Amino acid sequence: MQDxxxxxxxxxxxxxxxxxxxxxxxxxxxxxxxxxxRDVRHFRSDSVDRALxxxxxxxACKGPSVGNSQPWRFVFVxxxxxRAKVKANFESxxxxxxxxxxxxxxxxxxxxxxxxxDIAPVQIAVFAELDGAEGDGLGARTMPxxxxxxxxxxxxxxxxxxxxxxLGLGWVSILEPERLSADLAAEPGWRFVGYLxxxxxTEAQERPELEREGWQARLPLEHFVKEV
Amino acid sequence: MQDxxxxxxxxxxxxxxxxxxxxxxxxxxxxxxxxxxRDVRHFRSDSVDRALxxxxxxxACKGPSVGNSQPWRFVFVxxxxxRAKVKANFESxxxxxxxxxxxxxxxxxxxxxxxxxDIAPVQIAVFAELDGAEGDGLGARTMPxxxxxxxxxxxxxxxxxxxxxxLGLGWVSILEPERLSADLAAEPGWRFVGYLxxxxxTEAQERPELEREGWQARLPLEHFVKEV
Numbered sequence: 001m002q003d004x005x006x007x008x009x010x011x012x013x014x015x016x017x018x019x020x021x022x023x024x025x026x027x028x029x030x031x032x033x034x035x036x037x038r039d040v041r042h043f044r045s046d047s048v049d050r051a052l053x054x055x056x057x058x059x060a061c062k063g064p065s066v067g068n069s070q071p072w073r074f075v076f077v078x079x080x081x082x083r084a085k086v087k088a089n090f091e092s093x094x095x096x097x098x099x100x101x102x103x104x105x106x107x108x109x110x111x112x113x114x115x116x117x118d119i120a121p122v123q124i125a126v127f128a129e130l131d132g133a134e135g136d137g138l139g140a141r142t143m144p145x146x147x148x149x150x151x152x153x154x155x156x157x158x159x160x161x162x163x164x165x166x167l168g169l170g171w172v173s174i175l176e177p178e179r180l181s182a183d184l185a186a187e188p189g190w191r192f193v194g195y196l197x198x199x200x201x202t203e204a205q206e207r208p209e210l211e212r213e214g215w216q217a218r219l220p221l222e223h224f225v226k227e228v
Numbered sequence: 229m230q231d232x233x234x235x236x237x238x239x240x241x242x243x244x245x246x247x248x249x250x251x252x253x254x255x256x257x258x259x260x261x262x263x264x265x266r267d268v269r270h271f272r273s274d275s276v277d278r279a280l281x282x283x284x285x286x287x288a289c290k291g292p293s294v295g296n297s298q299p300w301r302f303v304f305v306x307x308x309x310x311r312a313k314v315k316a317n318f319e320s321x322x323x324x325x326x327x328x329x330x331x332x333x334x335x336x337x338x339x340x341x342x343x344x345x346d347i348a349p350v351q352i353a354v355f356a357e358l359d360g361a362e363g364d365g366l367g368a369r370t371m372p373x374x375x376x377x378x379x380x381x382x383x384x385x386x387x388x389x390x391x392x393x394x395l396g397l398g399w400v401s402i403l404e405p406e407r408l409s410a411d412l413a414a415e416p417g418w419r420f421v422g423y424l425x426x427x428x429x430t431e432a433q434e435r436p437e438l439e440r441e442g443w444q445a446r447l448p449l450e451h452f453v454k455e456v
Contacts, residue, residue: 019432020260022392030258030392031287032248034385039292058449059259063384064267066401068436068444076455097369105364114367135444136333139342141325143401145376149422152377156291156384157262164250164258173294173371184456194377204247208296216296216363221286227304228412 033164036206040168041116043199048121052165053198060158065150067135072154073127075184077195085183086125086175086195087117093174112213115172120197125180126155131189151193158196168201261392264434268396269344271427276349280393281426288386293378295363300382301355303412305423313411314353314403314423315345321402340441343400348425353408354383359417379421386424396429 022030061072077083094114101109117123128148140146159169177192186192210216250258289300305311322342329337345351356376368374387397405420414420438444 019264019434020257022257022261022394026254026257027389027392029248029250029254030261030389033250033258034287034389035290036247037291054449054453057453059262061449061452062263063265064399064436068438068446070447070452072452074453076453078455082456093370097366100365100369109366112366134447135438137328138325138337138340138438138443139401141328141402142321142404145373146401146422148373148377149380152380153384156381157388160385160388161255161258161262164255166250171292173367173374174369176370194374206247208292210296210363210366215366218296219298219362221282221289224289224298224300225282225285225302225304227306228310 033160036204037159037163038168038205038208040170040197040199040201041113041209042202043116043119043121043168043170043197044202045119045121046200048167048199050122052167053122053162056158056161056165059161060154063153063157065135065153066140066146067138069129069132069135069138069140069147069150071129071132071134071147072151073129073187073190075125075127075186077123077125077184082184083117083123086123086180089175089179089183090115090117090172093176097174108213108215112210112215114174116170116197116199117172120170120199122196122198124196124198125184125186126151126193126196127181127186127190128193129187129189130191148191148193155194155196162198166200167198170197171195172197261388264432265387265391266396266433266436268398268425268427268429269341269437270430271344271347271349271396271398271425272430273347273349274428276395276427278350280395281350281390284386284389284393287389288382291381291385293363293381294368294374295366297357297360297363297366297368297375297378299357299360299362299375300379301357301415301418303353303355303414305351305353305412310412311345311351314351314408317403317407317411318343318345318400321404325402336441336443340438340443342402344398344425344427345400348398348427350426352424352426353412353414354379354421354424355409355414355418356421357415357417358419376419376421383422383424390426394428395426398425399423400425
């Protein structure tokens with residue numbers, strides 16, 4: 001399905017080495033990575049080496065997927081025409097969203113910057129292939145949504161790998177999925193999962209932007225856990 | 229929503245330190261972590277320190293979520309009664325799945341071990357809170373499924389954090405979601421996302437079990453990428 005030549009990383013040798021052991025220093029850095037991985041909407045305009053993004057993508061696709069179906073599909077959105085369509089989609093969906101809030105909440109929403117579509121040098125529309133033969137339905141019979149979940153898993157790995165390189169990723173979901181799929185000529189059976197803006201962030205942040213902007217604070221772990 | 233006393237990690241100090249820089253050695257280890265993170269179904273029976281799991285869970289919940297809604301809900305399934313219900317659910321769904329395959333494929337499916345429910349010392353049912361007030365719908369208006377996607381993101385972080393400790397995680401999706409939600413008394417508005425089996429793996433693996441068992445091979449990155 002590769003339409004044009006993309007810079008791909010070298011094929012890796014098959015790995016027969018011993019399983020790695022991770023020490024406390026690595027684990028501390030991993031926690032830092034997770035804490036400093038934010039949803040980024042403020043990018044510098046500097047270009048990003050496509051080969052670096054492709055190398056991270058290749059690693060991200062090494063993770064598990066339901067039935068090993070590998071349902072992730074990545075469409076690099078590069079042309080001005082395709083980007084203009086995505087931007088118009090966002091502006092329309094964002095105007096609808098703004099209209100759903102009232103009073104002080106609407107004012108606060110209007111002040112938020114909710115995407116880096118205007119500047120992010122790398123933009124990828126991510127889809128889940130729902131009809132693929134790979135995996136032959138294993139694990140997805142009672143929960144077909146696990147195909148999309150597997151794609152989200154790969155996006156998370158990509159997010160972390162990019163952040164370790166100093167790159168930021170912003171996930172844009174204020175989009176009308178059917179329109180986006182049509183505009184980007186997504187194949188039949190593909191479900192739109194998310195639109196990723198990637199670039200060098202203007203600043204690193206440990207606190208979520210929506211917390212800093214007073215939209216939604218973080219809650220303690222106790223709020224999320226129970227036992228049966 | 230905490231029903232019984234859980235071992236929680238200490239509250240962390242607020243972070244005012246400088247953003248971390250990740251070097252090439254860390255990035256190499258991160259790639260190893262991702263490559264050696266498998267879906268685990270073969271566990272040793274040794275117990276797992278609950279505090280370690282809770283500490284990983286706390287870090288996993290530091291990641292972004294749609295509108296900062298933090299929709300992740302974790303139900304630790306500890307009692308024999310609750311575990312028996314989950315196991316019966318799996319056995320029923322797995323029998324249905326087996327019946328959907330024929331001939332050699334059915335024989336191959338029957339030979340696969342698809343869960344560690346019989347032995348995993350820690351088991352967590354994970355849900356997405358779809359009706360929560362947190363985040364006030366930001367980012368989820370056109371794509372309400374992003375609530376569940378945010379939960380998947382947290383599960384991925386948990387998976388990596390556990391793997392860095394040497395712990396394995398297996399994601400069980402061969403379950404009937406409505407029945408599981410009822411059996412575990414999930415709250416109204418919660419959608420079942422996945423059932424996690426956690427424990428010490430009998431062996432580390434770099435290749436997916438479904439590839440080693442001849443069910444589904446890995447595909448090259450070219451299969452997943454196009455440009456517009």
